[in-house]
Amino acid sequence: QQQVKQSPQSLIVQKGGISIINCAYENTAFDYFPWYQQFPGKGPALLIAIRPDVSEKKEGRFTISFNKSAKQFSLHIMDSQPGDSATYFCAASLQGYYGQNFVFGPGTRLSVLP
Amino acid sequence: DAGVTQSPTHLIKTRGQHVTLRCSPISGHKSVSWYQQVLGQGPQFIFQYYEKEERGRGNFPDRFSARQFPNYSSELNVNALLLGDSALYLCASSPIQGFYGYTFGSGTRLTVV
Numbered sequence: 001q002q003q004v005k006q007s008p009q010s011l012i013v014q015k016g017g018i019s020i021i022n023c024a025y026e027n028t029a030f031d032y033f034p035w036y037q038q039f040p041g042k043g044p045a046l047l048i049a050i051r052p053d054v055s056e057k058k059e060g061r062f063t064i065s066f067n068k069s070a071k072q073f074s075l076h077i078m079d080s081q082p083g084d085s086a087t088y089f090c091a092a093s094l095q096g097y098y099g100q101n102f103v104f105g106p107g108t109r110l111s112v113l114p
Numbered sequence: 115d116a117g118v119t120q121s122p123t124h125l126i127k128t129r130g131q132h133v134t135l136r137c138s139p140i141s142g143h144k145s146v147s148w149y150q151q152v153l154g155q156g157p158q159f160i161f162q163y164y165e166k167e168e169r170g171r172g173n174f175p176d177r178f179s180a181r182q183f184p185n186y187s188s189e190l191n192v193n194a195l196l197l198g199d200s201a202l203y204l205c206a207s208s209p210i211q212g213f214y215g216y217t218f219g220s221g222t223r224l225t226v227v
Contacts, residue, residue, distance in 0.1 A: 006156075034215045043118075043204050043218030044157065089156050100208065101147065101170050102216065104156030 002027060004092050006105030013112050019077040021108045023090035026071065030092040032100060035064065035075045038087045038107075047088070048075070080112045116140070118219035120205050126225045127195050135190040135222045139207030145169075146188040147216065148180055149204040157204055163188055195226045 005024045013019045023033075032051060036044035050057045050064040050073065057064045063076040077084055087107045093100035119138045127133050139146050145164045149157035162170035163182035177193045186207075192199055202223050206216035 004156075032215075036218075041220070043206075043220045045218070046215040049215055091156075096170070100216070101159050101162055101172075102149075102157070103159070106156050107154075 002103050004090060004103050004105040006090050006108060008108060009106070010109045011111070013080045013110065015080065015082060015112055015114050017080050017112075019080045019084070019110055019112070020074060021088055021090070021110075022072065022074045023105050024070075024072045025092050025103075027092070028071065029094055030103075031095050032093045033064070033066065033073050034091050034093075034102070035062075036089045036091060036104075038089065044089055077110075080110075082112045082114050085110055085112050118205055118207050118217055120203075120219040120222050122222060123220070124223045124225075126227060129195055129197060129226055131195050133192050133195060133224060135192075135203050135205075135224070137188045137190070137205030137207075137219060139186050139188070139205075140217055143207035143209060143217070144186055145208050146182055146186065147206045147208070148188070148190045149206065149218075150174070151202040151204055151221070153201070160190070192224075197226050200224060200226045 034049035035047045037047045038044040048059050048062045061078045066073045087109050089107050090105040091102040093102045121136045147162040148160040151157040159172035161180045166182045180190045182188045202221040204221045206218045208216050
């Protein structure tokens, strides 16, 4: 019930195209859903996040779509650029008194071809 | 402002040895968490510390322990190292309340041979 599933495992997109990564969760108590971007040799960096009372959030070229009833959420990267090539992780967490602890998906390796 | 800093960046240890990894959180962040990231997988939660006390623990054996110091820095200790402990160990800090997410350090790459 604590698992977060993520697909696809890898994704190849042409420059200027749309990258879409999907995640699903089971625990309805999760109340915060971030996406992290990780480059080789670096730690994950927070990209964008959403709470379940919102169905969509957009920040620049990055959009999260959230479907509470289906327990699914997705990341859309518009106008994908070679610099977006990285591994993307979705995550889910519970807001506890001492902060959040995250359950991460297995990751999607995105390659954007020039 | 400096981000989350971790040391060392790389480490090679032999099976059965002990290792200590260190983390300094972002200034003002009082919560520190540790994650293990095996190659090709997502990070897995190990510990969360706040005010020098353990506030959360993931599904890891007792060989893993941690502590937090009064300046909010933290150490992760792993005893009796196994080959399967080879991973990137990530430290993350966060404010306590609110949906701010974590800020991760670049991690310590531990290789057990």
